[in-house]
Amino acid sequence: MVSVSNPETSSLVSTYRSLVPVRARRRIVRRIPVPLRNLVMHLLAAFDSARSAVVVRALGGRRNPARHSVNASLRVVRIEGKHVRAAVVKGATEWAARARNFHMVVAVLEDAEIEYFAVRGTGKDVPCVAVSSRYRGDVEEVLQIAFGLNPGYVRDASGGQLRTGASSKTWSRLRSSQVVRLTWNVCDPTGQLVFGPASGCDLEFWAESNGELAAPRPNAVVTRLQVGTELRVAEQKLFSLVPSQYHTGYARTVSDFTARLPGDHAYPIDVVYTWVDDADPVWRAGKDAVRRSLTPDTTEQLHDQADNDARYTSRDELRYSLRSIHQYAPWVRNIYLVTAGQTPGWLNSAHPGLRVVDHREIFSDPSALPTFNSHAIESQLHHINGLSERFLYLNDDVFFGRPVHPEHFFHPNGLTKFFTSKALIPSGQVTPDDLPVDAAGKNSRGLIAQQFGTVIAQKMKHTPHALSREVLAEIEQTYERAHWVTQHSRFRSPHDIPIASSLHHYYAYHKARATLGNLRYVYVDIGDALAQRRLDRLVAKRDFDTFCINDTVVPDDPGAQERMVKRFLNAYFPVPSPFELPGAEGTPTRRTTELGAAVE
Template identity: 60%
Template sequence: MVPDGARRGIVRRVPAPLRSAVKSSFSSVDAIRSATVVWAMGGRRNAPRHSVASTRRVVRVKGRHMHALVVDGATAWAARARNLHILIAALEAGGIDYFCVRGATKDLPTVAVPADQRESAEEMIQIAFEQTPGYIGAATASESGMRPGDVGKSWRQLRKHDALRVAWYVTDPTEQLVYGADQGCELEFWKRRGETLEAPRPNRVVTEVPADAPRYTVPQALFALIPGAYTTGSARTVAEFTQPLAEDHLFPIDVVYTWVDDSDPHWSAERDAVRSGRAGGTPRTLHAQAANDSRFTSRDELRYSLRSLHQYAPWVRTVYLVTAGQVPGWLDTDAPGIKVVDHREIFSDPTALPTFNSHAIESQLHHIEGLSEHFLYLNDDVFFGRPLSADRFFHTNGLTKFFQSKALIPSGPVDTDDLPVNAAGKNSRALIERSFGTRIAQKMKHTPHPLRRSILSDIELVYSAEHHRTQHSRFRSPDDVPIASSLHHYYGFHTGRTTTGNLRYQYIDLAADQARRRLDSLLAHRHFDTFCLNDTVEHPDPEAQERMIRSFLDRYFPVPSRFELPDGVVGPTRLADRRASSPTLDAVPTQNGLADGVAR
């Protein structure tokens, strides 16, 4: 509530009819239209899991008690979009001049107001805070510097600052996710100097604009990036901020997952037949880690990896799920931005199927129809841990990044006793040494792999014999080449198309004694860009391990993605059955506006 003194001050300056109209406007904004917006799927407005609950809670944010709105579909990008939308609504309701800016803080939306309209702007924003509690602080302040926005004293204490942070906090119903100042909107006051308005601090485009520069109406998503399946509203800006910058990713970025679920009896029967030799050919002796059951066990990780993508990477265009004719029962195959691809659609030689070798499947990813030149390849046990921008994986000139591990490829030639991962690394090393005369030493981290289709195509041509052998290895073999996870990066590096990058990353071996402690720490701090949950050996108590993993994932990623059916069945279904019942399954949705794949 607004203190009486502050309320009287606002009432004196803002006419009662305007104040009532503004409050009514904010009620509408805070209900459905702005909260995150219109879900563009079949013309339906916000699905229930993305609607706004009409409750508020007191939550703890870095040791402080703060008021937050409970939003069923709370995401980082939605919080940013909502903050921008409410701020713009306040300014427009009061007839205040403003324009959106490509600001100093790249990932946060920024709004500029002429300094001579500051008092009026503050009055209107205080009314917004009266209707919907939120917080303000200096743009440079930490969470501890945020103050209640409906208190006049807060604004008076910030008068010396020309750039502010404005945030209406949100949380999901479990309160595992709270989005506050770090997902706020920045408000700048530009001083008039003659015929120009001067920026109070550097931004990424200009230091001043003509005071009478025309205002253009553009999508709000130009300044607060959202996924292509959603839309917010419009905003005003000036011409200088409508042009793409050299630092913008102007190319689309897709994501590819490979996925398998060994609970599918059809798939298991094929695997057992091939492994035993009943399907033809001579059964071969396999390394213990080449075909052990843990390699194929699904713990529903894909559901949570997609949640992490939805939560933290709104710049992704389309997700391709590559499977052996399987579809998770919970997956909404009609959702915008996802396409299921059968192995038979991408393997250049169908006689190589069925395959149970991830190296073989990875060798064919560049054959996916419609896949963008630049894409991320993920296993389903890899997760985004916090908001990330596209430039963590791709330079804006198209160079891809790769992430080297401290672990080294063992020395010496391939030996039959080598772990499959070590044998593959040695094969990659031999090819690079043969082509370029240099010796590679490091393995790669278990992160999302930024890839380019053109590099993968070149590898298929340059190393055709090795590529053919890898494609035809039905289980992991000492002859395999790790095309997507190693050779692509080093070949691209030697041909000037990839470079080293850096991610804050954690790998957790789920069979290790310290697994639970490390999961608890990860949940408490959420301080890694990406993480991988993996096991290379079978756990002595699979049910206990399952409970541990599910509990962690439910708490880390409580918000369903738009790819989930609300009443989906557990376990795999057959792709052929889904396609028979869904004539739109093969269609890749056209995404409009900012969602054309431009990642800013």
């Protein structure tokens, strides 16, 4: 391989390398006792701060090199039934743990001047680094030293027992493994989040023969390379995804692995929330005033759940839903919070990836405001200025439960995915006794049947909804009358259509612009007698892509229910996101918008 220099290598290390040939340096390493080698590595690390600094931001955002040093706090945790050590990192996230492991493997190989290249397309969620099998002895030796300095673990990439990387016996046992998983474990200070081999970095040994390197397993790009293929430098985030505002350094690779692939999601994806806090006295007064202004005929048409207090109750779920994005969906570009002039007191509204949007900014007819109908608000989301063409719409009681990827919700070519529920839309026409959600489903069914001749029966799961602005704008034109009626219904009405949560998906499907998706999901009714048991299972297993916790009925003991939900959310999402003001709790504040004075 023809190597290139990494811009983050320290001047001290570069000088040493320029004066001492590679083979001589390796002989020196083998002859120096391990304790002395460790001491030298400590001294070099003290001067090589540039390299370690790039990963600091990805592990919590604060520049505190101590948390990444060999003296960082270690804790014994349990991973796959085995007690192992993990570095305690404030602000730990899964994506940062993964980026950290990749970064450390790259740093070790570069410091030892062992030729490597980063690999894409293995079909795994973990990053991957490849070296020639000719260098296996050198690789094992330098990694054994590195694991002695910073405790970590190794196993066969396909599974098997987790073993300490500092032991020569470990590497002897793994000698037949052509792909190994390297892991420096990480946990957050609460111990609730532990990131082990699933967030590690794979190391492939490519067989070298007759001037050619052959991969030990398939990948989607290239599995054979000529020895001497020119290397280039690429950002590490190409191989281990981190949020756009973070930089984790560079890695060497070949040009084949830097090209855009058909399976890459090259377009931005934003998230939109609709949010309300019923504890806001200004908001409540406005809602009560509108309710009193309704005519008797209109009031009689409203179902009890059209203005149920449970529909508006905020248990601070938004804070934790945002944490779930920060923890498990680092690919999200921007977040838009659509409100009626409210802002949570804890929200860091100055964060560059977050924008609070007032209803008055998006409603095509301002006379429809104020509104207390989520169907009406959802009908206007595609009017958000600057919103990406493809975006996810979430209620604040929907959460990401483990690492997810854009392909969970969108095809690489831009087609959206939707997730049908086993729950069915009741048959027949709309009646006054219909729940608002059932009435809306029936209305949607009528529109689809009229235009496409098919009868829809299934409701949608309470998941993030993958939406297209173009499709939403087309729906606004195609079903102009129904869309206008929905926008102007101040409370949920028997005439509503569920545009964002259902109609979009069925319409796009019939237009060949959406497909049925597959998502591991669960809905927890927190009013159910078994709610606590189900929440406890969620925390213990963490095996759902997304989940929703909700209650449509006001509980007999709201305080007990709120405490149950709070305990669960703090246990599942203990790491604050950058969308929170440090230490802030607070009540919602009224916003002064560019459209006028404070919203009343």
